[in-house]
Amino acid sequence: MEKNGFTDLIEYLIAESGYSKLQLAEKAGISRSSLYNLIKGEVGECKLSTLISLAAALKVHPFELIQPFLRQSKPANTRTISTEFIEDVTYPDYSLVIPNQRFTKIWSVLNSGQKAWENLFLTCQDQPINGKENYGLQPVNHAVPIPYTEPNQRASVMVDFIAPSLPCTVMSEWKTTDSNGQLIFPHKSPLYCLVKVCSY
Numbered sequence: 001m002e003k004n005g006f007t008d009l010i011e012y013l014i015a016e017s018g019y020s021k022l023q024l025a026e027k028a029g030i031s032r033s034s035l036y037n038l039i040k041g042e043v044g045e046c047k048l049s050t051l052i053s054l055a056a057a058l059k060v061h062p063f064e065l066i067q068p069f070l071r072q073s074k075p076a077n078t079r080t081i082s083t084e085f086i087e088d089v090t091y092p093d094y095s096l097v098i099p100n101q102r103f104t105k106i107w108s109v110l111n112s113g114q115k116a117w118e119n120l121f122l123t124c125q126d127q128p129i130n131g132k133e134n135y136g137l138q139p140v141n142h143a144v145p146i147p148y149t150e151p152n153q154r155a156s157v158m159v160d161f162i163a164p165s166l167p168c169t170v171m172s173e174w175k176t177t178d179s180n181g182q183l184i185f186p187h188k189s190p191l192y193c194l195v196k197v198c199s200y
Contacts, residue, residue, distance in 0.1 A: 006068040010039050013058045027057035048084045048110065070112055070152050082113035083176060083185060089156060093194045094169070101163045102140075105193040109146075110154050117149040122157050123177040125190055137172040137193060138162040146176065161193060169196050 025035045055062040089106035123143040140160035149155040173190040
C-alpha cells in the first residue's frame with residue numbers, strides 16, 4: 001500500500017505525543033511490528049479495537065484515526081459493503097435484568113465499506129421459543145431496520161427484548177440481512193445480547 005494521509009497523520013500524532021514507537025505500542029497494548037506496519041502503510045485491514053487502543057494512547061478521539069484509515073487507498077477487490085462492531089451502547093455483556101423485564105439493547109456499528117447501507121435489517125438468528133415457560137430472550141420484533149448509513153459513518157441499532165421468566169444467563173444473536181431475509185455478511189460474527197436474569 002502506498003504512503004497516504006493516514007500514515008502522515010500517525011507520524012504527526014506520534015511526534016506530538018513525545019512517545020517513542022516502543023512506548024506507544026506498549027501503551028496501546030499492540031505489538032511493535034503491528035505499529036510499524038501501520039506507520040509504513042502496509043496494513044490493508046485493521047481491527048477497530050487496535051485503532052481505538054491507539055487513539056486512546058495518543059489521546060485523540062477514535063474517529064480521528066478510524067475515518068482516515070478507512071479512506072486510505074485499498075486494493076481494487078475491496079468489498080463495497082462492510083460492517084464493523086464498535087461498542088455495546090446499552091446492556092454490555094452480563095448486564096443484570098429481572099424476570100420478564102422489557103429492555104432495549106443498542107449496538108453501535110460502523111459502515112466500513114464503500115457503499116451506503118440502505119434497506120438493510122438486523123434479524124434474529126435464534127431458534128423459536130416453544131413451550132409455556134419463557135427460557136430465552138424474546139425479541140419484540142424478529143427484524144429491525146438498520147438506519148440509512150453513509151460509508152465511514154456510525155449507526156445505532158436498537159432491539160427491544162423481554163427477559164425470560166426464570167433466572168438464567170441467556171444470549172440472543174443477530175445478523176444483517178436484506179429485505180428478503182438473505183444474510184449480507186454470512187461469515188461475520190453476529191451481534192449478540194448477553195444478560196443475566198436475576199431475582200432480587
